[in-house]
Amino acid sequence: MVAGLLADNWFNLIPEAVYFALLIIWSVIPVFLFNASIFSVPQIWESTMEMEFSGAKALTAEEVQHLEKLKAVVKAALADGVLSDGEIDHIKSIIWADGKVTYEELRAVHTTMQSLIGDELPPLEWRRN
Numbered sequence: 001m002v003a004g005l006l007a008d009n010w011f012n013l014i015p016e017a018v019y020f021a022l023l024i025i026w027s028v029i030p031v032f033l034f035n036a037s038i039f040s041v042p043q044i045w046e047s048t049m050e051m052e053f054s055g056a057k058a059l060t061a062e063e064v065q066h067l068e069k070l071k072a073v074v075k076a077a078l079a080d081g082v083l084s085d086g087e088i089d090h091i092k093s094i095i096w097a098d099g100k101v102t103y104e105e106l107r108a109v110h111t112t113m114q115s116l117i118g119d120e121l122p123p124l125e126w127r128r129n
Contacts, residue, residue: 059104067108070094074112083122 014022059067073094077087095105113122 063104066094066097067104070105070108071112074109075116078113078116078122081117081123083124088124 070091073091077083077091091109095101095109
């Protein structure tokens with residue numbers, strides 16, 4: 001559309017200063033129409049937002065015990081602040097013990113690590129081969 005107006009010399013009818021002022025006004029209008037309060041998350045969402053899975057089922061006692069064991073191993077592995085290859089392999093073997101990786105296992109490892117070291121990556125023990 002703008003190319004058509006340029007080709008038709010419509011912009012020669014409007015002085016350049018007026019056109020520039022109209023562009024500035026057109027650019028500022030959305031700031032007033034869509035102020036920051038519209039984009040903030042309502043308080044009701046923050047307090048009630050939870051993840052739900054349509055196929056989620058309650059964990060069995062065996063699964064809960066498995067997750068507690070996994071958390072304990074992760075805590076023990078991070079006790080010295082460094083993850084060694086053996087500790088990583090041990091954690092992987094617990095996760096893959098049943099032949100699959102579940103969301104709950106990944107979440108247990110993540111939340112345990114986050115509670116111990118925050119969002120930082122744990123330092124790895126480097127060995128020369």
